[in-house]
Amino acid sequence: MNLAGRWPPLPPIDVILLRNVMIYFDLETKRSVLAKVRRVLRPDGFLVLGSAETTINVDDAFERGKFGAANCYRIHLPRPGEGAGHRFGKTVSRPNVRGD
Numbered sequence: 001m002n003l004a005g006r007w008p009p010l011p012p013i014d015v016i017l018l019r020n021v022m023i024y025f026d027l028e029t030k031r032s033v034l035a036k037v038r039r040v041l042r043p044d045g046f047l048v049l050g051s052a053e054t055t056i057n058v059d060d061a062f063e064r065g066k067f068g069a070a071n072c073y074r075i076h077l078p079r080p081g082e083g084a085g086h087r088f089g090k091t092v093s094r095p096n097v098r099g100d
């Protein structure tokens with residue numbers, strides 16, 4: 001599957017491993033791929049990237065934690081009325097989650 005192209009219909013996914021894959025994409029493509037990741041990743045799911053990769057300043061809907069040497073991200077998705085989410089042991093505010 002070409003991550004930079006159109007994704008086929010996928011069921012909700014618990015873990016997406018893109019270690020050392022995002023480094024090949026330009027910023028626009030990274031944003032497009034991460035928007036697609038958000039659409040298929042379960043709210044409590046994990047996105048794993050390589051140590052040289054990040055969602056920071058690319059897609060603010062993700063929060064970073066550590067998973068061994070890899071960077072692990074979860075989507076900020078506090079439930080309606082909850083006000084803030086709690087991920088990786090810290091409080092996060094409701095994100096601006098965009099589709100594409």
Ligand SMILES: C[S@@+](CC[C@H](N)C(=O)[O-])C[C@H]1O[C@@H](n2cnc3c(N)ncnc32)[C@H](O)[C@@H]1O
Binds near residue numbers: 002
């Ligand atoms: C450096 S390897 C990393 C492989 C593995 N994830 C790891 O960490 O060992 C980069 C991988 O990205 C894949 N890749 C690059 N561009 C891609 C794209 N547009 N769609 C899907 N895979 C892509 C390549 O096929 C290759 O398997």
